[in-house]
Amino acid sequence: MDSKNDKQANVETALSLLDKAAETGADMAALPEMFTFMGDKEGYRTAAEEIPGSVTEKLSQKASDHSMWVHGGSMFEIAKEDGKVHNTTVVFDPDGEQRAQYRKIHLFDVEIGDEVVTQESARVVPGENIVTFDTGFATAGLAICYDLRFPELFSSLAGEGADVIILPAAFTKHTGKDHWESLLRARAIETQSYVIAPGQIGDKPNSVPSYGRSMVVDPWGNVIAKASDSVGVITADLDFEYLDRIQQELPSLEHKRKELYRI
Structure with a gap:
């Protein structure tokens, strides 16, 4: 997606793309990070909703209409802290029932002189929970964007039995060109899981x-x-017999020396 500051237009695009995914015969469809709004940072709270809310109701309806798992990328959820939001993923099963909710744990705070200053924590409250859920065909784990740089989270998801890890993102072009694919491949290799990573494209307001x-x-x-x-x-088709074979032939997940690690 190429979400900008028109929330209604962004949501309509997302719903249309879910329809297209269903037409391909998809069992699960996943949207990118902040699919509802990527406008002025001061607008985060205005774009935020309670969960459940109007956007999640629409996602639930699409899941039910198409008998398809719908992973709602991430959206802004109203936080208890005054003026702040959570960056939240919500997942619905083919009956339209909410099956998982994850709030982004790692927030992107970067300061490089006066040229680059990004402080996600000024507006976003971090999550505190590692989340997996059962789809019937796999155990899925959840992460969002900057979480990709923290292998401890992915190791924890693998420890919870995740066969699939879904990471919606809005990776910057500057870091993405060098790190995006490398990090995704590394996380897949070290967790021996499928990694699904829907991303934002395009120029964004401010x-x-x-x-x-x-x-x-x-x-x-x-x-x-x-x-x-x-x-x-x-x-993409996910081959779980292939995944099982990899885990059997290279059982690195069983060889971890957890008693020696200090995190």
Whole structure:
């Protein structure tokens, strides 16, 4: 997606893309980070909603209409702290029931002189919980964007049995060109899971451009689907017999010396 500051237009685009995903026969569809709003940072709270709310009701309806899992990328959820929000993922099953909710744990605070100053924590309250859920065909784990740089989170998700990890993102073009694919492949290899990473593209109002290149990576680290630099849908088939074989032939997850690690 190429979300900007028109929330209604962004939501309509997302719903249309979910329809297109369903037309491909998808069992699950996932949206990118902040799919409802990527405008002025001062507008985060205005764009935020309670969960459940009008946007999650629409996502639930699409899941039910298409008998398809819907991973709602991330959206701004009203936080208890005055004027702040959570960056939140909500997941719905094929009956339209909410099955998971995850709030972004790691916040992007960066200061490089006077040229680059980003302080996500000024407006966003971090989450405190690691989240997995059962789909019936896999155990899925949840993360958002900057979380990608913290292998401890992914190791924890793998420890909870995650076969699939879904990471919606709005990675910056500056870091994305060098780190996006490398980090996704590394997380897939070390967790021996499929990593699904829907991303934002394009220039953003009063913010840096997003890198895009949504992709799906298999547990051997192969990129099995990658988006072009345009709004649209990509699909991939997840082969869990292949995943089981990798985990059996290279049982690195069983060889962890947790008693020696200090985190």
